[in-house]
Amino acid sequence: MPVTGPPAGRGELSLLDVLDRLLAGGVVIAGDLTLRIADVDLVRIDLHALLGSVGGTVPAPWEPCEPCDGPGRDGGAP
Known part of the structure; x- marks a missing residue:
């Protein structure tokens, strides 16, 4: 690299x-x-992590939220 x-x-x-x-x-x-302690394993922790940056070209996994006028999608009562 x-x-x-x-x-x-x-x-x-x-x-x-x-x-x-x-x-x-x-x-x-x-x-x-x-x-x-005294040759007896009490706690064991294994850590494996992958860290990296995400660029701006990666699309979001969800659709953008559109604002609505009311509680239902049609803006009326539920």
């Missing part, structure tokens, strides 16, 4: 820039957490 921007060592890179670059291409986060 090509990375554009200032070369390393020249300029500063903020946290927002790093997050923007990661979300533009997508990032996978995976991890395991185990709470253990």
Whole structure:
């Protein structure tokens, strides 16, 4: 994946820039957490997440809502 921007060592890179670059291409986060006491596993948490940005060209999965004049679609009583 090509990375554009200032070369390393020249300029500063903020946290927002790093997050923007990661979300533009997508990032996978995976991890395991185990709470253990006396060699007995008490709690285990597995995390697998995929993060990415959605562009403006992706259509919404629902139709736009049109305002109505009353409680029913025809504007009259239900």
